[in-house]
Each structure stands twice: as structure tokens, then as C-alpha cells.
Amino acid sequence: MTQPLVDVTIAVHSAVRPIARAVSSIVDHTAAPVRVNVVAHNIDPEVIRENLGEYATHPRVRLLALRDGIYSPAGPMNHGLAHSDAPFVAVMGSDDEFAPGAIDSWLALQRETGASTVLARVRIGSRGIDPYPPVRRGRRRRRLSAAKDRLAYRSAPLGLIDRRRFADLRFTEGLPSGEDLAYSATLWFTGRHVAYDLTGPEYVIHDDAADRVTFGPRPVPDDFAFLDAIEATPWFAGLRRSDRRALAVKILRVHFFDAVLARTKVPEGIGAHRADLIAVLDRIEALAPGVTRLLARVDRQVIDEVRSSSPDANAILHFIDARWNYRTAGAMLPRNPLLALHRQAPFRTLYAGLRAMSAA
Numbered sequence: 001m002t003q004p005l006v007d008v009t010i011a012v013h014s015a016v017r018p019i020a021r022a023v024s025s026i027v028d029h030t031a032a033p034v035r036v037n038v039v040a041h042n043i044d045p046e047v048i049r050e051n052l053g054e055y056a057t058h059p060r061v062r063l064l065a066l067r068d069g070i071y072s073p074a075g076p077m078n079h080g081l082a083h084s085d086a087p088f089v090a091v092m093g094s095d096d097e098f099a100p101g102a103i104d105s106w107l108a109l110q111r112e113t114g115a116s117t118v119l120a121r122v123r124i125g126s127r128g129i130d131p132y133p134p135v136r137r138g139r140r141r142r143r144l145s146a147a148k149d150r151l152a153y154r155s156a157p158l159g160l161i162d163r164r165r166f167a168d169l170r171f172t173e174g175l176p177s178g179e180d181l182a183y184s185a186t187l188w189f190t191g192r193h194v195a196y197d198l199t200g201p202e203y204v205i206h207d208d209a210a211d212r213v214t215f216g217p218r219p220v221p222d223d224f225a226f227l228d229a230i231e232a233t234p235w236f237a238g239l240r241r242s243d244r245r246a247l248a249v250k251i252l253r254v255h256f257f258d259a260v261l262a263r264t265k266v267p268e269g270i271g272a273h274r275a276d277l278i279a280v281l282d283r284i285e286a287l288a289p290g291v292t293r294l295l296a297r298v299d300r301q302v303i304d305e306v307r308s309s310s311p312d313a314n315a316i317l318h319f320i321d322a323r324w325n326y327r328t329a330g331a332m333l334p335r336n337p338l339l340a341l342h343r344q345a346p347f348r349t350l351y352a353g354l355r356a357m358s359a360a
Contacts, residue, residue, distance in 0.1 A: 012039065120159035123203070
């Protein structure tokens with residue numbers, strides 16, 4: 001086979017995942033020389049070989065095996081990356097697929113811009129185009145800024161990555177969740193000429209897996225163990241205030257409020273997790289002082305309730321539901337009206353995301 005230009009890693013841990021669909025979307029619809037590294041994770045590789053069907057012997061497909069006994073995609077993704085030697089790499093979920101020509105489109109944009117990373121346009125099942133990251137004016141495609149284009153909202157490193165620049169970058173192993181956050185943040189905050197293929201063929205995320213496992217809430221510190229990985233990166237200490245604020249506000253809006261919501265219906269009550277949730281708030285505020293001032297009014301009401309001596313789960317659920325009513329001042333404006341048009345405040349962030357969804 002011609003030396004690949006792109007190595008794509010797909011980790012698969014289940015006999016029922018549609019791995020042939022994922023592989024087909026790459027090898028049948030890409031003109032550039034590519035190689036697909038299918039990593040059979042904690043499963044007999046012969047099972048995955050059978051599921052690959054005709055693609056098991058395809059010259060562009062390589063079946064690797066990893067048995068580490070750990071239920072995390074970090075290990076198999078890193079295994080695939082360690083076996084990659086193409087100039088560019090990409091990762092893919094075993095449930096997902098690339099729209100025809102996606103890799104070719106990313107490569108074309110990379111040649112044009114010299115980008116160290118090209119973000120893919122993402123379509124999520126029946127929900128449509130993912131509005132994240134909410135880039136400037138909803139149309140920004142070239143020379144993206146981690147802070148100005150709010151790149152931290154893209155948690156997963158979906159798209160094309162320059163392996164030569166990030167040869168040693170790996171997913172964080174040993175985490176119960178968030179294994180891709182330090183990886184992605186490194187791409188955004190240390191990348192060069194980051195580009196966004198905003199109008200190209202999509203990375204398609206499917207939600208048709210029949211074997212998903214639902215876990216109950218973990219201890220709060222486990223949910224935020226990824227913060228240790230981010231703070232341990234060599235670049236984090238040198239981040240500018242604006243960069244820290246952009247990263248921290250995303251962690252609050254996405255991860256913190258998800259963590260609160262997950263604990264509103266636990267048998268022991270959210271009060272049992274109050275101290276841990278407050279510790280996370282204090283830690284994020286210390287990383288980016290003043291960041292909570294950029295949150296919407298209803299977000300602040302959630303935080304006030306969490307900080308109260310006896311948090312009321314019903315009140316928190318009411319405020320969390322109000323976060324999604326974008327026609328209200330409570331969801332769109334911070335408490336300080338002077339911050340209403342701040343780049344990281346709700347109005348500009350949401351408006352940019354809506355424009356990104358409709359970009360053509």
C-alpha cells in the first residue's frame with residue numbers, strides 16, 4: 001500500500017458495534033492514501049475481524065489488539081496513535097462515520113492554511129449540526145484563536161491532527177471520564193493556524209448503539225479529575241488570563257452543571273455532594289478569577305443554591321431548566337449588565353453557535 005497520508009484510529013470494544021460502517025466511510029470515500037487502525041479493545045480480535053467482513057483484508061485496514069482490562073477509550077486510542085506514522089492522524093468512534101470526502105476536505109484545508117489541526121464539522125444524529133465551537137461571528141474558518149473562537153467547547157479532537165507537531169500527545173489514561181479534554185485543550189491552546197472545515201463534509205455521530213452502558217453518578221472529584229491532567233500540561237501555567245477564562249467558563253457551563261444535574265435525583269440527596277461541588281467551584285474560580293461573573297443569571301442561581309447550607313434539588317432543577325430558555329434575560333445575560341457583550345458571556349457565545357449551525 002502507498003504510504004498513508006493519514007492514520008485513523010477506531011477503538012471498538014463490543015461485538016455489536018457497526019465497525020464495518022465506520023471503516024467503509026473512510027476507505028470507500030477517501031481519495032488520499034489513508035490507513036485505518038481498528039483496535040480491538042478487551043475483546044477477541046477475531047470477533048472484530050468477522051464484523052469487519054470484506055474490510056478485514058482490505059490493504060488500508062489494520063487490526064490491532066489491546067487487552068488492558070480498563071473500561072476507557074484512552075488506552076486503545078493511544079495504542080492506535082503509537083502505531084501511527086503517517087503525517088496526520090485522526091480518531092473516530094466505532095458508532096460514527098465520516099461523510100464522503102471528509103478527510104480529503106480536511107487535507108485540502110490543511111494544505112491551504114498550514115494548520116496543525118483542522119476541526120471537523122460535526123453532525124449529531126437527528127439533532128443536526130453541532131454548534132460547538134461557537135467561533136467568531138459564527139463563520140470563522142482560518143487562524144482560529146483558542147479564546148476568541150471558544151475552541152474549548154469542542155471537547156473531542158475530531159478532525160485532522162498534525163502528528164509531527166503532536167507526536168507525543170496522548171489521551172489521559174486512568175480517568176473515569178474526560179480522557180480527551182487535556183488532549184483537545186493542547187491542540188487548541190498550543191496549535192498553529194488552527195482551521196475549521198465549517199462547510200465541508202461532516203463527522204457524523206450516531207446514537208444507534210444498542211449496548212451503551214449507563215452509570216450512576218461517580219464521586220464528584222472523579223468527574224473533575226481531568227483538571228489535574230490539564231494543569232499538569234507544560235503549557236497551562238503560561239496561559240494568558242483571557243485563555244484561562246475561556247477554558248474555565250466552558251468547564252463551568254458544560255461539565256459543572258452536568259455534574260450538578262446528575263446529583264439532583266440521587267437517593268442520598270444533593271446535599272451529600274455539596275462540599276465536593278463547592279470545592280470544584282472554588283478550584284475553577286482560582287484558576288480563572290472572576291469567571292463566574294460571565295455566567296448567565298440562572299447559572300448563578302444554580303451556584304447560589306449549591307452553596308446554600310441546604311441545597312434544594314427542585315429549585316436547582318427549575319433553574320437548570322431555565323438555562324435553556326434563550327428568550328429570557330435570565331438565560332442570556334450575566335448579573336452585571338456591563339458584561340452583557342463580553343466574548344465569553346452567554347449572548348455572544350450562543351449567537352455565534354447559532355450562526356455556525358447555519359453556515360453553508
